[in-house]
Each structure stands twice: as C-alpha cells, then as structure tokens.
Amino acid sequence: MKKDWLQIRLLRRWLANSAQAVCAPRIFGLLLIALIALGSLSCRPKVEQVNDQPLPDEPAPGGNLRIYALDVGQGDGLLIISPQGKTVLIDAGPTEAGDEVVAALRAHGVKQIDLMVATHPHADHIGGMKKVFDTFRVRKFLDSGQTYGTATYEKLLREIQDNKTPYIKAVRGQSIEIEPDVKFDVYGPPTPLFSNSDIGTDRSVQNANSIVLRLSYGSFAMLFMGDAEFETEARMMTAGANLRANVLKVGHHGSRHATSGKFLTAVAPQFSIISVGENNDYGHPAQLTMDRLKKASIKTLRTDLSGEIEIFSDGKTFDARPSRKATLAQTWAGRQPVRNELTVNP
Numbered sequence: 001m002k003k004d005w006l007q008i009r010l011l012r013r014w015l016a017n018s019a020q021a022v023c024a025p026r027i028f029g030l031l032l033i034a035l036i037a038l039g040s041l042s043c044r045p046k047v048e049q050v051n052d053q054p055l056p057d058e059p060a061p062g063g064n065l066r067i068y069a070l071d072v073g074q075g076d077g078l079l080i081i082s083p084q085g086k087t088v089l090i091d092a093g094p095t096e097a098g099d100e101v102v103a104a105l106r107a108h109g110v111k112q113i114d115l116m117v118a119t120h121p122h123a124d125h126i127g128g129m130k131k132v133f134d135t136f137r138v139r140k141f142l143d144s145g146q147t148y149g150t151a152t153y154e155k156l157l158r159e160i161q162d163n164k165t166p167y168i169k170a171v172r173g174q175s176i177e178i179e180p181d182v183k184f185d186v187y188g189p190p191t192p193l194f195s196n197s198d199i200g201t202d203r204s205v206q207n208a209n210s211i212v213l214r215l216s217y218g219s220f221a222m223l224f225m226g227d228a229e230f231e232t233e234a235r236m237m238t239a240g241a242n243l244r245a246n247v248l249k250v251g252h253h254g255s256r257h258a259t260s261g262k263f264l265t266a267v268a269p270q271f272s273i274i275s276v277g278e279n280n281d282y283g284h285p286a287q288l289t290m291d292r293l294k295k296a297s298i299k300t301l302r303t304d305l306s307g308e309i310e311i312f313s314d315g316k317t318f319d320a321r322p323s324r325k326a327t328l329a330q331t332w333a334g335r336q337p338v339r340n341e342l343t344v345n346p
C-alpha cells in the first residue's frame with residue numbers, strides 16, 4: 001500500500017515537471033494574452049497535490065505496533081495490533097479466561113481477528129478461543145497441525161469448520177505478511193514434527209511442536225515461543241534461523257526445560273515476557289529459568305506479578321508498560337512445583 005502511494009506520488013511529480021517543461025517555450029508567446037485574458041491560467045496539468053503534504057487516504061507513516069500479553073492466568077494469550085490496525089491473537093488462554101480475553105480485546109478496540117494462532121493444542125492456549133469465535137469474526141486460523149484427541153481441540157476444529165475460517169497449517173519457512181512493514185516468520189514446528197523418540201517419553205511433543213513465530217516491524221523484532229523447550233530451541237539454532245529479537249516471549253511459562261543460556265545468547269533479547277498464572281502448581285516460572293534470564297541481564301516482566309503487559313514499538317525503539325509494578329526480588333523469584341509438570345500440564 002505504502003509502496004503504491006509512493007509510486008503514485010512520484011508519477012504525479014513527474015507529470016507536473018513534464019508539463020512545465022512542455023509549456024516553457026510557449027510561455028513567452030502566450031504570456032501577455034494569457035495574463036490579460038485568463039489572469040491566473042496555469043500550464044500545469046490538473047494535479048491535486050504534488051507537495052509533501054500527506055494525501056488524504058495515505059496511511060500515517062510509522063505508527064506504533066502494539067503487543068499485549070493478556071492476563072489470562074495460567075496460559076498464554078497475546079494480542080498484536082499493527083500500526084494500520086490489523087489484529088493477531090496468539091493463543092487465548094484457558095477456557096475460564098474466555099470472557100476476560102473477549103473483554104480485553106474489546107477494550108483495545110478490536111473489531112475482528114485477522115489472524116488467530118493456536119501455538120499448540122493444549123487447553124491453556126486454546127480454551128478461551130470458543131468465546132473469541134462467538135464474539136468476533138476470525139478471518140484466518142494458523143494451527144500447528146498436530147493430532148490431539150481432546151474434546152477442547154476437537155470442538156475448536158469444529159468451530160473453525162462451522163465458521164468457514166480459512167485454516168493454515170504452520171510450516172517452518174513460511175512468512176506471513178500482516179501489512180507491508182509487519183510480518184511473521186514461522187520458525188516452528190519442524191517438518192517432520194518431533195516425536196517422543198526425538199525428545200524422550202517424559203516430555204510433551206505438543207509443546208516441542210509449538211508454532212514459533214518471529215514478528216518484525218522495521219528493526220524491531222519479537223520472538224513468540226509458545227510452549228517450545230530446549231529441543232525446539234536447539235533445532236532452530238542448528239537450522240541457522242535469524243533468532244535475534246528485542247523481546248522474547250519466554251517458552252512454556254518459564255519452565256525449567258526451556259530457555260537455555262545458549263538460546264538466550266543467540267536471541268540476545270533486551271527484554272522478556274513470561275505469561276504465567278499466579279496460582280499454578282507446576283513451578284512456573286522455574287528458579288533455574290529466572291536465574292538464566294537474570295544472568296543474561298534481560299529485563300523481565302511476568303503476567304502473574306504485573307497483570308497485562310503492553311509493548312509498543314515505532315519500528316526502531318520499543319518500550320513496555322506493566323499494569324502493576326513488581327519488585328526485582330519478586331521478579332527473579334521462581335516458584336516451587338507442587339505437582340508433576342508433565343502429568344498435569346504436559
């Protein structure tokens with residue numbers, strides 16, 4: 001769109017200049033008559049505007065990209081609003097957060113969801129999507145394409161079918177343009193998908209096969225890890241993906257099995273966000289993970305302490321705004337698991 005306008009403006013300038021050049025030799029002969037008869041007659045073609053004033057329907061240059069880590073309790077829900085108002089929802093929290101997700105979307109002026117992403121089919125990521133479908137038109141759906149036989153996931157797939165929402169299966173290497181300056185690169189899941197023989201029987205393949213996205217706008221980038229852990233991080237590093245990002249949405253709610261020191265060196269974020277519930281029994285975020293983030297001097301905000309977190313960027317710089325303040329001592333303190341992470345929250 002921006003490019004088109006630029007071309008139109010350049011063409012208008014060229015037309016204006018050409019017309020003036022053609023008119024020049026005639027000016028001497030016609031000047032007197034023209035001045036007397038028509039006073040203000042101009043040889044310029046009818047060009048509405050050739051100066052640098054913004055054209056009426058031209059999109060405002062720049063503008064802020066906004067990212068909200070919604071306060072969904074134990075789960076993930078991330079809303080992205082592009083400078084031109086396109087909306088992307090990456091996960092929608094657990095079922096019980098559905099009403100709050102809808103309220104948050106409304107509060108941010110969302111009218112429809114241009115792209116909804118289910119990073120993987122666990123309930124703490126897709127449970128809230130039913131309420132979103134009930135309230136908003138969802139224009140496209142990006143899914144990890146995993147086989148997962150839970151009632152929540154099957155209901156979601158039925159919802160997509162009933163709404164005739166175009167379904168896209170995420171494949172590493174895809175690039176999804178939201179608007180000319182804003183795009184997502186798909187870094188996960190890999191092809192073929194991870195199996196338990198790759199990652200061990202005590203780990204979750206659904207997590208390992210999370211959709212991983214790198215959002216870029218100008219020189220700003222943010223990496224969304226879903227619930228991906230060490231294996232996925234290692235695979236991306238081996239694949240040579242451009243992992244550099246200003247902000248990291250930490251994988252798997254800060255699980256001790258995710259966010260390795262090596263991975264943090266590769267991403268080199270200045271800032272990280274952990275989406276995690278206040279009363280989770282799984283030990284998210286783990287002390288080990290918090291120590292790795294602290295050691296790498298990455299400023300961190302957690303939804304369990306700060307509520308909804310807003311990040312905004314003009315494509316060059318970025319800033320973050322928590323809803324509530326937390327002390328550094330609170331931020332760097334991990335939680336203790338009360339029950340086994342895998343059996344209850346795979």
Ligand SMILES: [Zn+2]
Pocket residue numbers: 075076122124125227252253
């Ligand atoms: Zn999760």
